[in-house]
Amino acid sequence: TQLLEQSPQFLSIQEGENLTVYCNSSSVFSSLQWYRQEPGEGPVLLVTVVTGGEVKKLKRLTFQFGDARKDSSLHITAAQPGDTGLYLCAGANTGNQFYFGTGTSLTVIP
Amino acid sequence: NAGVTQTPKFQVLKTGQSMTLQCAQDMNHEYMSWYRQDPGMGLRLIHYSVGAGITDQGEVPNGYNVSRSTTEDFPLRLLSAAPSQTSVYFCASSRANSPLHFGNGTRLTVT
Numbered sequence: 001t002q003l004l005e006q007s008p009q010f011l012s013i014q015e016g017e018n019l020t021v022y023c024n025s026s027s028v029f030s031s032l033q034w035y036r037q038e039p040g041e042g043p044v045l046l047v048t049v050v051t052g053g054e055v056k057k058l059k060r061l062t063f064q065f066g067d068a069r070k071d072s073s074l075h076i077t078a079a080q081p082g083d084t085g086l087y088l089c090a091g092a093n094t095g096n097q098f099y100f101g102t103g104t105s106l107t108v109i110p
Numbered sequence: 111n112a113g114v115t116q117t118p119k120f121q122v123l124k125t126g127q128s129m130t131l132q133c134a135q136d137m138n139h140e141y142m143s144w145y146r147q148d149p150g151m152g153l154r155l156i157h158y159s160v161g162a163g164i165t166d167q168g169e170v171p172n173g174y175n176v177s178r179s180t181t182e183d184f185p186l187r188l189l190s191a192a193p194s195q196t197s198v199y200f201c202a203s204s205r206a207n208s209p210l211h212f213g214n215g216t217r218l219t220v221t
Binding site: 031 | 114141143145150151152153154155158160168200202204206207209210211212213214215
């Protein structure tokens with residue numbers, strides 16, 4: 001059972017463009033995390049959001065947690081080739097179990 | 111600063127063979143887990159442990175065994191490999207209510 005759906009699954013954009021990745025679920029999570037994964041490596045944490053409605057910024061990346069703590073979005077402003085990678089959202093329950101989304105593969109073309 | 115170390119990095123098995131994927135962490139994390147990653151499926155939880163001597167099943171446990179005799183080590187055993195177990199396997203560790211730290215994965219092919 002896939003609890004978290006990400007969209008789009010693939011995204012190819014030109015350098016300098018903006019983009020948004022969505023992570024949706026029918027389940028409520030105690031926290032939600034975004035990871036980025038590069039080929040041949042494990043996922044690396046970008047951010048954790050905990051409070052419904054919370055917005056966090058990490059340089060050109062903006063993360064938002066939905067008011068009901070069921071969904072999240074990642075917005076990248078002025079994408080750069082270094083942003084290329086697989087973006088994964090993960091919802092955590094109170095038992096410290098993590099449920100991962102299907103992933104969004106982003107390619108930024110110079 | 112090693113973090114989470116997985117070995118081997120690559121492995122090819124024939125159907126029916128057994129093997130153990132190793133995972134070790136040096137951060138004194140109580141939680142450890144194994145995931146498999148398949149195209150379009152994200153990461154799916156196989157087994158997890160909340161401390162030494164305690165393990166439990168995740169979403170896709172069939173065909174895999176685990177044990178946790180020490181805080182540092184959490185090996186994953188494939189008892190009789192099947193082609194459906196061809197995947198990339200990731201081990202992760204964390205403290206309670208904290209993000210996951212991942213190893214760099216083991217790419218397994220079963221022929």
